[in-house]
Amino acid sequence: EIKPTIAIIVAALKPDLAIGFQGKMPWRLRKEIRYFKDVTTKTSDPSKINAVVMGRKTWDSIPARFRPLPDRINIVLSRSFQNETVDTNVIHANSIANSLSQLQPNVERVFVIGGAEIYNELINDSRVTHLLLTEIENTNEDNQIAVDTFLKFPLYSTDSQWRKQPKSELQKFIGSSITLEDDISEGDLKYNYTLWTRR
Numbered sequence: 001e002i003k004p005t006i007a008i009i010v011a012a013l014k015p016d017l018a019i020g021f022q023g024k025m026p027w028r029l030r031k032e033i034r035y036f037k038d039v040t041t042k043t044s045d046p047s048k049i050n051a052v053v054m055g056r057k058t059w060d061s062i063p064a065r066f067r068p069l070p071d072r073i074n075i076v077l078s079r080s081f082q083n084e085t086v087d088t089n090v091i092h093a094n095s096i097a098n099s100l101s102q103l104q105p106n107v108e109r110v111f112v113i114g115g116a117e118i119y120n121e122l123i124n125d126s127r128v129t130h131l132l133l134t135e136i137e138n139t140n141e142d143n144q145i146a147v148d149t150f151l152k153f154p155l156y157s158t159d160s161q162w163r164k165q166p167k168s169e170l171q172k173f174i175g176s177s178i179t180l181e182d183d184i185s186e187g188d189l190k191y192n193y194t195l196w197t198r199r
């Protein structure tokens with residue numbers, strides 16, 4: 001059967017690729033959150049739906065009134081889950097493999113949305129072929145951002161198998177209805193959307 005594309009989607013602060021602080025995101029970037037919602041929700045085939053995969057701790061930290069993330073299948077991973085559909089659009093699974101075997105045929109793309117433990121495992125899973133990384137930079141060295149959680153992604157080493165794609169490839173991947181701005185600034189933070197694929 002056709003296998004859905006599996007993409008990691010994450011926003012990280014360069015150069016150490018920080019993503020969290022005390023269980024939450026270290027920043028709130030309005031336009032970036034809209035990009036996340038639009039990219040993970042939009043399908044090219046209107047009869048299909050996308051899925052988002054997250055760790056149990058990330059699910060637990062979504063306020064109950066805001067979960068499941070709307071208009072997407074929500075897959076939650078926990079080692080203590082059986083593999084079952086627990087609610088409309090909510091699937092419990094104890095491995096990414098099992099969660100993928102439970103997907104209906106109308107799923108177009110699968111997005112891995114966090115958190116740290118899930119990211120750092122799945123970046124090494126060959127089924128993950130795309131990385132949508134929002135690269136954030138702090139333009140104010142006098143105002144350091146508190147972080148305590150990092151991606152362990154081998155992106156910048158010379159022998160890395162991940163290659164940053166040109167912006168045109170990112171635009172193709174997300175579709176022309178989503179506008180890609182460059183060097184977006186919100187407060188002290190400046191960020192760019194990037195697409196990486198395995199070489």
Ligand SMILES: NC(=O)C1=CN([C@@H]2O[C@H](COP(=O)(O)OP(=O)(O)OC[C@H]3O[C@@H](n4cnc5c(N)ncnc54)[C@H](OP(=O)(O)O)[C@@H]3O)[C@@H](O)[C@H]2O)C=CC1
Pocket residue numbers: 009010011012018019020021022023024025026054055056057058059077078079080093094095096113114115116117118119121149
């Ligand atoms: N900057 C960004 O874009 C994002 C940042 N984050 C940040 O990440 C942090 C949360 O990440 P983290 O604490 O690592 O938690 P996660 O959300 O990664 O959840 C971890 C849990 O997922 C389950 N799990 C992990 N691996 C597997 C596996 N192989 N099979 C089955 N279940 C598995 C386990 O659940 P159990 O214990 O039940 O077995 C584990 O405790 C927060 O700071 C959050 O803000 C999160 C998303 C996006």
Ligand SMILES: COc1ccc(Oc2cccc3nc(N)nc(N)c23)cc1
Pocket residue numbers: 009010011032033036058059061062112113114134
């Ligand atoms: C607490 O629950 C959640 C925490 C983080 C999360 O993921 C994101 C939230 C907001 C913006 C996000 N931006 C990018 N590029 N990637 C993500 N995974 C994002 C989704 C749910």
